[in-house]
Amino acid sequence: MIKSDNGEVVVYGRREDVLTDLAILLRGLREGGAAITDDEIAECVKVSKMTDEEVDAEKERLEKRVDELMKELSELCSGNKPKKSGKAVVVSVDADTPAEDVAKQISDIVAKTVREMFDKKNEE
Numbered sequence: 001m002i003k004s005d006n007g008e009v010v011v012y013g014r015r016e017d018v019l020t021d022l023a024i025l026l027r028g029l030r031e032g033g034a035a036i037t038d039d040e041i042a043e044c045v046k047v048s049k050m051t052d053e054e055v056d057a058e059k060e061r062l063e064k065r066v067d068e069l070m071k072e073l074s075e076l077c078s079g080n081k082p083k084k085s086g087k088a089v090v091v092s093v094d095a096d097t098p099a100e101d102v103a104k105q106i107s108d109i110v111a112k113t114v115r116e117m118f119d120k121k122n123e124e
Contacts, residue, residue, distance in 0.1 A: 041117060062114060069113055071105065 002021045003010040011018055028034040047055065 062117070065113070065117060066110060069110060073109070 001011070001013045002018060002025065003015075013021075026041060029041070047058075051057070
């Protein structure tokens with residue numbers, strides 16, 4: 001059996017049963033509402049092999065990059081030019097745009113950028 005709750009994981013049972021549970025879990029993640037891709041699963045496996053120090057360093061690096069992106073996005077929304085150019089970020093908003101749609105657009109931009117950063121790091 002595999003049980004996970006807020007970062008606490010309990011695994012017990014015969015090896016074959018645990019592997020079966022893992023396979024069922026992975027299938028559910030691929031086919032379920034989250035639709036996790038094989039590349040994302042492979043990235044999770046890669047991260048699972050990292051030490052706590054490596055995870056903390058990667059988390060810090062990503063948090064800094066997200067902060068930079070949010071600052072650039074804020075500058076774009078306020079009409080100021082961002083300090084560094086390269087990629088344009090477009091968020092379509094008008095008076096009738098629900099806040100949830102704006103948040104989703106921003107979330108999608110950040111997620112895409114983080115994926116690109118992982119891809120770039122994997123190529124290196």
